[in-house]
Amino acid sequence: MSFIRISDVAKQFTTPDGGTIPVVRPLSLDIEEGEFVVFVGPSGCGKTTVMRMVGGLETPTSGEIYLKDKLVEGPSRDKGMVFQSYSSFPWLTVLGNIRFGLKYRSDISAAEKEKIARHYLDLVGLTPFADYTINRISGGMRQRVAIARTLAANPLVLLMDEPFGALDALSRERLQLQLMDLRRAERKTVIFVTHDVDEAVLLADRIVVFSKRPARILADIPVSATLPEKRGLDILDHSDFRKIRRDVLALIRNEERSMEAAE
Amino acid sequence: MSSATVASEEARKPAAERNAAPPARRPAWRDVVTFRGPPQPGLELWLSIAAFLAVLGAWALVAETGLVQPQILPSPFAVVAAWGRLFADGYIGDIGISVGRVWAAFLASALIAIPLGILMSGYRAITALLEPIIDFVRYLPVPALVPLTLIWLGIGEGSKITLLWIGTFFQLILLVADDARRVPKEFIETGRTLGASDSSLMKDVLLRAMLPNMVDSLRITLGWCWTYLIVAEIVASSSGIGYELWTARRYGKSPEVFAGILTIGIIGLVSDQAIRYLHRRWFRYLQ
């Protein structure tokens, strides 16, 4: 069985007045170990919901999700989450937050924890800011803290929901490059949700395009089949990059248009 | 850069610019009368002191000129004299007893309300079990419970502390539960995905995240304790600030009555400011 198996998973939410909104149609998806999969789709289509179900933060209405042959039944340290909004703890310092990622690991000693925390602090380039409190660092740095903290917990899969969505263009670009480096170094399996198609093509091994709500999979594009694995910003001018970008955008636009038509 | 170049650059500027006064700064008074204007801590402090002195002055003026009978409104000087008499007669003991009662009840409330409030915010079953009871007790008028606490516990310390406890516990538990509910969902979910168990989550994430708001809730509750204390001491006590206040009234000593009221006010103000000060020190990370 593949590393992550999403098998006939559907989700509907109940409204306060007792009705139901189908958000995810039964869908199946297999993700291999070490793959970087990016979810894109029209806004409100259910990307976050699918990701949260993989993270165990939402329970599927039907179907099952397996991570490394184990049924996902709730959140755990195996499934690391990086949220769009700043989720670093303001009462801890930068280093304190990263240490928190290791707090509940019983597989390693205290000395080892300290070493790992400092390693990730350094990896995200925040060593000079180790003792800063969260309110004194920029948004980009906060997201780096959140990423380092999640990596320190050593999850099997990294789930990132528009982690760079609130950042300015330059910080975002820098973090995208850093994330690619990190990910090559760590060989982590990543699921990444974004609105930004450039970001999707830049980062992805595979892009999964979702339909409008209720979500189903419109396309599953193997980006790594055409683009080199190691990419820099120069890839943005690559003709294959532009083609994939055009295809993905066309799919999403088409969905958005049919959404407007339905209204 | 050497000082010589600085000087020559200065010299190169046109004469008019060199001699011109720096741009006039907005006067501080403009800031404090601007809607949502920038802070002016110095001036704000002076305004507060001025207002306080003005009230005091008006009081002294009205009392000293005999505009109002001293029986109705004793002068500030008479009140100070009354304080002198009270302290000479062991008032510090009464203050100690009252402060002790307030803190005993306050700590008993806090110690039970904090864990229960946190549990209530997290488990629907506990909310369902407790909420109707709490809401009911919360609306009972506390003074009406005095006879009951007297019947149950007599006139000793137990009845007064119980009264204060009833008056504050049921409010505080809801305040704490609310503080806990306001902790962002992301913090909780982050804790969970980092492997925290329910109890670690409450201790290491929820409690820490809600602490600043909770200290404010506790500060407000402490104020309520004082209100109920005076009720308890007036009705059923032979010691404490409230008792002395009531005794003074019985003998028509209005300066002593005023001194009693002001004593409570001052203790309240001092403890409130002390907690605010600690709040700023402990939670510097919020700034």
Ligand SMILES: Nc1ncnc2c1ncn2[C@@H]1O[C@H](COP(=O)(O)OP(=O)(O)OP(=O)(O)O)[C@@H](O)[C@H]1O
């Ligand atoms: N807890 C919930 N209760 C009810 N409806 C919900 C809940 N969570 C999400 N929804 C609805 O489900 C739909 C899909 O939400 P979701 O957040 O998964 O979409 P998304 O693709 O991530 O959107 P976006 O692009 O805005 O991030 C939305 O219409 C949303 O209103």
Ligand SMILES: [Mg+2]
């Ligand atoms: Mg989303």
